[in-house]
Amino acid sequence: MAITISVFVAVMIVFAIAAKMQAEVNARGGCPKCQTPVPRYRKPSSFRQAFFGGWMCENCGTEMDRKGSKLAPE
Ligand SMILES: [Zn+2]
Numbered sequence: 001m002a003i004t005i006s007v008f009v010a011v012m013i014v015f016a017i018a019a020k021m022q023a024e025v026n027a028r029g030g031c032p033k034c035q036t037p038v039p040r041y042r043k044p045s046s047f048r049q050a051f052f053g054g055w056m057c058e059n060c061g062t063e064m065d066r067k068g069s070k071l072a073p074e
Pocket of ligand 1: 031033058
């Protein structure tokens with residue numbers, strides 16, 4: 001039972017952080033290139049994105065880090 005609660009709390013924290021990051025990026029204008037707001041529930045396009053956060057713009061494909069800054073091409 002304690003484990004179930006711990007997992008639930010951990011999931012809630014992850015969602016709260018994701019929502020906060022999204023709100024901050026959108027407050028700054030969303031995508032740095034086309035100003036499209038970022039979605040809350042992202043589909044990570046890479047392991048890096050899944051692990052560190054960040055978005056791929058749905059409109060122009062610009063990759064952003066979790067603060068909404070454009071990533072340099074790798
Ligand atoms: Zn864009």
